[in-house]
Amino acid sequence: MIPESDSRGRDKQTAVGRSFIPDPLPRTISPRILDALRRYSRHARGAFSPETIRAIQSDTRVFIKWCVTKGICPLPADPEHIAQFVDDMAAQGKAPASVRRYVSSIRHIHIAADLESPTGKQIIRMALSRQARLHGTEQKQAIGATRRVIDVILHVPGSSLLLARDKAIIATAYDTLARRSELVEIRRNDLQFNPEGDGVIRIRRSKTDQEGAGSFRYIAPDTAALLRDWVERAGLTNPHDETHLFRSVRKGGKQIGKGLSPYDITRIIKRLAQQAALAPDMIAGLSAHSTRIGATQDMEAYDISTAGIMQAAGWKTPTMIARYTRKQAAARSGAARLAQRQNRV
Missing domain, CATH: 1.10.443.10 (Intergrase catalytic core)
Structure with missing residues (x-):
C-alpha cells in the first residue's frame, strides 16, 4: 500500500543551494579543475532550477563512479572513454534518453570546469547512434489519466x-x-x-x-x-x-x-x-x-x-x-x- 503520510525526503531549500559538484570527487582531478568547479557553482547558484541541479549532479555521479571502477580520470574525460561509457550503459539496459542525458551532463561539467567539452566528438555520436539503432529511441510514457x-x-x-x-x-x-x-x-x-x-x-x-x-x-x-x-x-x-x-x-x-x-x-x-x-x-x-x-x-x-x-x-x-x-x-x-x-x- 502507498503510505498515508507524506514523505518529504530532502528539504527543497537544500536543492537551491546545492552544488553541481558530486561528492566525493576522485583525487585524480587536479586542484585547478576543482577550483574552477567551485567558482562555477558559486556563480550558477540561483541561475538553474533545483531539478536541473539534481539531474546534473546525479548524472555526473554515475559517470564518475564508472570512471573510478575503470581507473580513469573523469575530468578531463577522454572521448574514447565516454564512448565506452555509453556502450556500457547500453549493455546495462539504460534507456537511450537516459544515456543522452548523461552525455549532456558530462558536457556541462566540462564547461563548468573551464575545459573543452569532448562530447561532440564523432566517436561519441557513433556510440549514441549505435545504442539508438540497437534499442530504439521510443521513451516510456506514463499512462494518461483521462x-x-x-x-x-x-x-x-x-x-x-x-x-x-x-x-x-x-x-x-x-x-x-x-x-x-x-x-x-x-x-x-x-x-x-x-x-x-x-x-x-x-x-x-x-x-x-x-x-x-x-x-x-x-x-x-x-x-x-x-x-x-x-x-x-x-x-x-x-x-x-x-x-x-x-x-x-x-x-x-x-x-x-x-x-x-x-x-x-x-x-x-x-x-x-x-x-x-x-x-x-x-x-x-x-x-x-x-x-x-x-x-x-x-x-x-x-x-x-x-x-x-x-x-x-x-x-x-x-x-x-x-x-x-x-x-x-x-x-x-x-x-x-x-x-x-x-x-x-
Whole structure:
C-alpha cells in the first residue's frame, strides 16, 4: 500500500543551494579543475532550477563512479572513454534518453570546469547512434489519466482532510496541466476564485519559463469546489497569503504542515488510484505526469486546437502534444477515415 503520510525526503531549500559538484570527487582531478568547479557553482547558484541541479549532479555521479571502477580520470574525460561509457550503459539496459542525458551532463561539467567539452566528438555520436539503432529511441510514457480515470479517482469515498487535499491536487493537476514541480510551488495567493464558480491559478515559474514570467491556468467549477473545501478546512482562507497552497497533513489528519515535495505528487495519485480499486497495471503506470498526459489526450479527442492545448499546458512547440497523442492519432489517420467511408467500421 502507498503510505498515508507524506514523505518529504530532502528539504527543497537544500536543492537551491546545492552544488553541481558530486561528492566525493576522485583525487585524480587536479586542484585547478576543482577550483574552477567551485567558482562555477558559486556563480550558477540561483541561475538553474533545483531539478536541473539534481539531474546534473546525479548524472555526473554515475559517470564518475564508472570512471573510478575503470581507473580513469573523469575530468578531463577522454572521448574514447565516454564512448565506452555509453556502450556500457547500453549493455546495462539504460534507456537511450537516459544515456543522452548523461552525455549532456558530462558536457556541462566540462564547461563548468573551464575545459573543452569532448562530447561532440564523432566517436561519441557513433556510440549514441549505435545504442539508438540497437534499442530504439521510443521513451516510456506514463499512462494518461483521462477524465474517465480522474472521475473514478475523485469519487473515492471519505471525508478526511488528507483526502480533501489529495482530490484538490489531482483535480488541479488535470485542469492546469501543471507539472509536479509547478504544483508544489503554487501559493495561496496564486489561486483566485471567480464569482461564476470557476477560477484561475497562476503558475509562477515552469520548465519552459525559467525567468519567471508566469502564466495563468483555468480551473473549472468542480475543481474550484474541491479547492474551496481544502482551503477552508485547512485554514488557508486568506487570499493574500504567500504560504504554499498544498501542504502536508500531519499524523492524526487534523493539522497541516509544510509544503509538499514534487515526489509526493506521484505517491498521492497512486494512493488514490489504489483506493479507487483501479487495475494494478493501471496503478503501476500512473505518475505525476499522468494528469498532464490525460488532459492533453482529452483535449485532442475533443478537437481542441493545437494552439489551445499549447496555451493550456505552457508548451512553446507542439512536440509533446504529438508524443502524448500518438495512439489517438492512429484512429484519426487517413487509413481510419478510409475504413469509415468504406463502411468497414
